[in-house]
Amino acid sequence: MEIHIDLTGTRGHRDAIYRQLRAAILAGRIRPGEALPPTRELAQRLAVSRTTVSAAYDRLTAEGFLAGRVGAGTFVTASPAEHPSPAPDGAGVRPLPEWDAVPPPPAPFAPAPEFDFRPGVPDLSRFPFDTWRRLVTQRLRVGQADLMTYGDPQGHAALRAEIARHAGISRDVRASAAQVVVTAGAQQTTDLVARVLLRAGDLAAVEDPGYPPPRLVLGARGVRVAPVPVDESGIVVDAIPAGTRLVYVTPSHQYPLGLPMSLDRRLELLDWAERNDAVLVEDDYDTEFRYTGRPLEPLHSLDSRGRVVYVGSFSKVLSPALRLGFLIAPPSLVPALVKARYLTDWHAPNVEQAALAAFMAEGGFARHVRRMRKVYRARHEILSRSLASFGDFLTPLPSSAGLHLSAVAATDCGGLVRAARRHGVRLYSLADFGVGERRHGLVFGYGAVATERIEPGLARLRALADEGAA
Ligand SMILES: Cc1ncc(COP(=O)(O)O)c(C=O)c1O
Structure with a gap:
């Protein structure tokens, strides 16, 4: 040694x-x-x-x-x-106070409970392991040394071309590969966009209830974040405070409510962005999985001015462990976003990017999406049907896409969620996603729970609700 x-x-x-x-x-x-x-x-x-x-x-x-x-x-x-040796406590060195408001990251590799209804994770037992191994191995041969040097901060060219093609076919997002930046997942997009558009003290808006990470990313950068209520049509545009420079939204499948933003609301939001010189971040994190109806056009396709940064992720379709996602930005923002990516962590891993490009080019990705859509559609149906047995206690919100659905309740569900966890059922309370007004209800993910475990899991939850654990 x-x-x-x-x-x-x-x-x-x-x-x-x-x-x-x-x-x-x-x-x-x-x-x-x-x-x-x-x-x-x-x-x-x-x-x-x-x-x-x-x-x-x-x-x-x-x-x-x-x-x-x-x-x-x-x-x-x-x-x-x-031989523990006390590390110097560093009491004289303190992070900025903004970081005190950021909760610790979730514990990785927590053992899966018996019934796992956590939202936002796909069925990893169905990850295409064999194909992925082949694609990665092919790229680890001698002669592929170019993949082992520093890569393009904007992303592997072949992957950007495949992403532009995929977004065009599946979501009608018209963009060239030159507008695509490969990211380390959707989460990094908020950080990159904030770096190039916002100064500390600027104002940004997020949906309330909403996906917590973008709010936390912005807050940790010293950006003031306004939580804006969501009604059955989407974010309430009239409630976005004056002076807001950036709005983060999930129009296809509002997180966590699961409702799509109506077409009128989309147009109103785009019009508001134009009048207020603001940028919209459209997080389209899981719409590959749509079960009924036609999807509404993304904000990006309705936008004739170039005010939308469209965000996609491979976390739901393949695996969150890949840490691969993408953004599609107006050409005016791309060079700065690429510089921000370069300064942050240079680029995404080359071998995985090249493997993913090949997976998409040979059609494996589209086949995997189709296969998984069938699996999740069945789970979505079983879950929606079984939730009806909760009677008046839970009212499922209409949902036709994604990997989770939410149900509202008349009373606080915090006690029930805690009791359920003690009894092997992991799920989340809607209130956990709210900042201002906290809604009563539950969020059920169906990516991680096996199809045949949905009904027994809900039966256990129902028994706890009947016992009055709520
Ligand atoms: C609303 C929303 N956006 C994006 C993501 C994916 O994030 P990432 O691509 O960083 O894994 C998730 C995952 O749970 C999510 O719920």
Whole structure:
């Protein structure tokens, strides 16, 4: 193992070697079981005497960090947990207060409950593993070295072309590949757009109830965020405060209510944006899955002035772990957005982008969407039907797309949600998505729950509701 030890400017070489090795072990940079270089070799490399290195090793051995095995060498024994070293608390260094308002990220890999109705996740057991493995492997062959260097911050050209084609066919979003920027998912779009359009103190508006991350992203950048109520036609345009520079909306499938924004409201919002010199961010996160009726035209297609940034994600169609999404922006914004992407994290991983481009080009992506639409349509039907058995307690909101549906209730559902979680049913309260007016109700995702588990899960929930857990 090539351990980096720096003796420049140090006088006590033995102490310096001891301290640096100890710090590396405590930080987990050298792990239990790993062998240290023989004393002779390290002494030569550092141009010190072998006795100096042996003395440092002896001290670490005496303290329990190392153990020698005759004929085999010297090994690390201790894990950092056994030798906790208090990290300096950094009390004098504080993040900006904006960050205090941002909740901690959700815990990854929490074990799945028996009945998982969380919204926003697809059925990952049906991810096209074999095809994806083939496509990635093909791109990891010698001769594909160009994929291993820095890529285009705007996104892999073949993928941008496929995205422009896909958005045109499936959503009637007319745009060229030059208007597409590949992102690390929809969430990054709000950040990139805010970077190029908003200063700290500027005003932006989000739907209330709404998807929390965009509100938090904007708030963490020091942007003032106005939650604007949503009625059965969509965001209430009259309630958007004067001076708002950016409005984030989910017109196809309002998150979390599930209702589409009416055509009149779309036109009113576009007109408002034009009169108020504002930009609209249209998050079209899950409309690949539509079960009945024809989708309304996206804001992007209705927009004749170029005020809409259209946002798509591969998180719902494929997997959120890919961290791949895209935005389609007016040409006036593209160069700045590309620079923002470059300065933030340079670009999305090349191999995955190229694999996705090939998946789309060979038709696998469209087939996967069709297959999954059938699966989710069946779940949507079962869920809608079964919710009727809750009688007056729950009124499902009309929904014809996506991976979740919401139902309103006459009373607060927080107690029921907590009781349900204790009994293996994970779901969310509508109130969790509200900022101002908190609506009573429940949000049911059906991406993660297997089709045959929907009815038993709801039966358990109903029993808890009947017991008065609400
Ligand atoms: C409204 C909305 N937009 C976007 C996303 C997807 O975000 P990302 O592409 O960052 O994974 C989600 C996921 O839950 C969502 O609910």
